[in-house]
Amino acid sequence: MATTNRPDSPDRETLVQMYEIQNKIKTTDERFRSMLTSGQIQLIYYSPRGQECISAGYAVHLRPDDYVVTIYRGLHDHLAKGVPMRELWAEFLGRSTGTCKGKGGPMHITHPDSGLVVTTGIVGSGIPIANGFGLAAQLAGTDQVTVVNFGDGASNIGAFHEGMNMAAVWKLPVIFVCQNNLYGEHTPMSMSTGVEYISERGAAYGMPAVTVNGNDPVAMWHAAGEAIARARAGEGPTLIEARTYRFYGHLMGDAMEYMPKEERKAAMAADPVPAFRAWLLENGHATEAQLAEIEDKIVAMVDDAVEFAMNSPEPSLDELYTDVYEEIIK
Amino acid sequence: MTTTEPRIIPMGLALNEAMDIAMGLDEKVFLLGEDIAEPSGGVYKITKGLSTKYGTHRVRKTPISEAAIIGAAVGAAIAGYKPVAEIMIMDFIAVCLDQITNHAAKIRYMSGGQTTVPMVIRTSAGAGRQFGAQHSEMLEAWAVHTPGLKVVVPSNPADAKGLLISSIFDPDPVLFVEPMLMYWDPQYACDVPVGDNRIPLGKANIVREGKDVTVISYGKQVHDAVKAAEILAGEGVSVEVIDLRTLVPLDEATVLASVSKTKRAVVVHEAVTRCGFGAELSSRIHEELFGTLAAPVARVGGQNTPVPYAKNLETAFVPQVADIVTAIKSLNK
Numbered sequence: 315m316a317t318t319n320r321p322d323s324p325d326r327e328t329l330v331q332m333y334e335i336q337n338k339i340k341t342t343d344e345r346f347r348s349m350l351t352s353g354q355i356q357l358i359y360y361s362p363r364g365q366e367c368i369s370a371g372y373a374v375h376l377r378p379d380d381y382v383v384t385i386y387r388g389l390h391d392h393l394a395k396g397v398p399m400r401e402l403w404a405e406f407l408g409r410s411t412g413t414c415k416g417k418g419g420p421m422h423i424t425h426p427d428s429g430l431v432v433t434t435g436i437v438g439s440g441i442p443i444a445n446g447f448g449l450a451a452q453l454a455g456t457d458q459v460t461v462v463n464f465g466d467g468a469s470n471i472g473a474f475h476e477g478m479n480m481a482a483v484w485k486l487p488v489i490f491v492c493q494n495n496l497y498g499e500h501t502p503m504s505m506s507t508g509v510e511y512i513s514e515r516g517a518a519y520g521m522p523a524v525t526v527n528g529n530d531p532v533a534m535w536h537a538a539g540e541a542i543a544r545a546r547a548g549e550g551p552t553l554i555e556a557r558t559y560r561f562y563g564h565l566m567g568d569a570m571e572y573m574p575k576e577e578r579k580a581a582m583a584a585d586p587v588p589a590f591r592a593w594l595l596e597n598g599h600a601t602e603a604q605l606a607e608i609e610d611k612i613v614a615m616v617d618d619a620v621e622f623a624m625n626s627p628e629p630s631l632d633e634l635y636t637d638v639y640e641e642i643i644k
Numbered sequence: 645m646t647t648t649e650p651r652i653i654p655m656g657l658a659l660n661e662a663m664d665i666a667m668g669l670d671e672k673v674f675l676l677g678e679d680i681a682e683p684s685g686g687v688y689k690i691t692k693g694l695s696t697k698y699g700t701h702r703v704r705k706t707p708i709s710e711a712a713i714i715g716a717a718v719g720a721a722i723a724g725y726k727p728v729a730e731i732m733i734m735d736f737i738a739v740c741l742d743q744i745t746n747h748a749a750k751i752r753y754m755s756g757g758q759t760t761v762p763m764v765i766r767t768s769a770g771a772g773r774q775f776g777a778q779h780s781e782m783l784e785a786w787a788v789h790t791p792g793l794k795v796v797v798p799s800n801p802a803d804a805k806g807l808l809i810s811s812i813f814d815p816d817p818v819l820f821v822e823p824m825l826m827y828w829d830p831q832y833a834c835d836v837p838v839g840d841n842r843i844p845l846g847k848a849n850i851v852r853e854g855k856d857v858t859v860i861s862y863g864k865q866v867h868d869a870v871k872a873a874e875i876l877a878g879e880g881v882s883v884e885v886i887d888l889r890t891l892v893p894l895d896e897a898t899v900l901a902s903v904s905k906t907k908r909a910v911v912v913h914e915a916v917t918r919c920g921f922g923a924e925l926s927s928r929i930h931e932e933l934f935g936t937l938a939a940p941v942a943r944v945g946g947q948n949t950p951v952p953y954a955k956n957l958e959t960a961f962v963p964q965v966a967d968i969v970t971a972i973k974s975l976n977k
Contacts, residue, residue, distance in 0.1 A: 446719015
């Protein structure tokens with residue numbers, strides 16, 4: 315899989331940082347799937363495997379006070395934005411030590427300290443909310459930016475169109491990242507979408523838009539960097555369509571009969587994470603020992619998080635009634 | 645000692661004052677909605693003058709995009725602002741219900757209390773102007789059925805002002821339902837105190853004391869309940885009228901204390917009767933006071949139909965004073 319070689323590539327530190335994020339997502343996902351398959355845990359799970367480079371590519375440009383909004387397939391965005399591993403695992407497992415005290419679950423991970431402010435289970439609905447974060451930054455006169463992630467399927471729902479238009483009209487500092495994995499649930503994009511590229515839709519709102527190979531970390535880094543710089547400078551929103559592929563279908567247990575076997579096989583053979591690893595080594599950006607150390611560290615981090623989550627208590631029953639309102643109203 | 649002349653103003657002006665006061669007190673308060681900035685100041689003129697005073701960055705005219713309006717309010721509220729979003733007419737909440745029920749209402753809970761959504765959705769509602777089936781509904785029951793939302797329905801200008809200021813500074817999302825017919829009609833104008841006079845959410849108002857029967861209502865129908873009480877006073881029936889002001893939180897204590905005294909209750913609202921808020925209220929009264937009631941709780945509400953256009957049909961849809969009188973009398977049989 316091609317990682318672009320460009321003279322203006324990110325520096326070595328950034329490249330290695332992107333790999334670390336990708337590997338953290340891949341390792342975490344693999345652990346979730348193995349524990350689900352072996353029956354150690356049970357939960358609804360939407361694997362982000364195959365889409366790692368997109369999150370890593372934008373996240374290295376962001377500060378903790380920048381906002382990220384994402385969707386139920388959001389584990390990669392959560393980890394990239396810095397949601398702590400232990401609290402993330404505990405939330406997925408419905409434990410009181412989770413990011414949301416076990417009350418939100420995997421589809422609603424929230425960790426404001428990291429800037430991961432909203433994870434929604436409703437396709438497309440994060441887009442209008444992201445505008446609110448952008449508006450808050452604009453009103454306060456800060457240079458914070460908001461990155462909102464969604465899939466190709468979301469580009470067909472009304473909230474996308476309303477939100478894109480409002481962002482353009484108000485020049486909001488929002489980056490719309492369409493992680494185009496070519497399928498909306500069980501339906502290929504060609505059967506649901508009237509354009510070949512989601513980025514074509516930017517023109518309808520007068521918004522700069524670009525299609526990028528989301529599996530090319532350097533290309534993604536450039537596209538995100540340009541959009542984020544523009545937003546920080548008060549020059550308004552950008553739509554980035556990052557083309558990628560979902561390795562494991564819509565959700566865990568999906569038989570994937572609607573995905574051509576050869577297509578999936580080819581995509582998995584071009585797995586972007588090991589490809590980027592090989593590219594880093596070939597181009598002398600990192601050493602084998604350096605990457606192995608990172609990988610070992612991440613395995614230890616996941617081991618620790620799994621143990622922490624598995625040994626954490628469930629929420630107390632009182633939690634049923636709290637956080638509905640500031641005060642309990644029955 | 646200073647005495648102040650009564651200041652009789654309509655609800656539209658009282659609401660404008662509430663937003664003016666809130667924006668003056670806290671720069672985090674801002675307004676967004678269709679047409680709300682100058683020169684129009686909103687289709688009902690409720691925000692007249694505010695964009696001139698506070699700027700179009702704080703009184704924001706939006707595209708006709710209700711989901712985008714509420715979404716922007718939700719995000720800004722999480723980020724520390726206190727948005728007041730206007731949805732022109734309550735029927736239009738159908739096109740932004742996802743943002744209201746799945747997001748504004750649930751985000752505090754889903755985040756385990758880490759993020760909160762202190763925002764107000766103001767919306768005009770109610771039949772009586774021949775606007776037909778899509779511009780006339782009272783849909784408060786939808787919101788009451790969604791934990792996480794507070795629901796306010798004022799019945800007069802002073803309450804509208806005091807409740808709106810409280811709602812803007814409330815830590816939770818509030819759906820603020822404004823009876824459209826009351827905005828500028830002088831018959832509903834009343835004395836409204838100058839300044840920041842807040843009325844707490846969750847505190848009902850006993851509008852008229854009585855001993856034989858309790859009529860519980862909110863919004864415009866409070867006035868019809870009072871008229872019914874006046875008619876029946878002439879026939880020797882003493883009617884207590886309670887204005888709930890807020891449906892969530894509900895001042896159940898005031899309702900139950902009153903019905904414990906009168907042993908008879910009628911609940912009145914304009915929304916369709918089937919699964920309306922009256923059904924919930926009736927049920928709660930029965931659950932708490934069944935053995936002591938002299939008669940089953942009666943409900944007076946809109947017909948179980950869309951709101952019709954023709955004047956005679958529209959009038960037949962909306963509960964009238966005579967319907968309240970009939971319901972009260974039925975309890976004494």
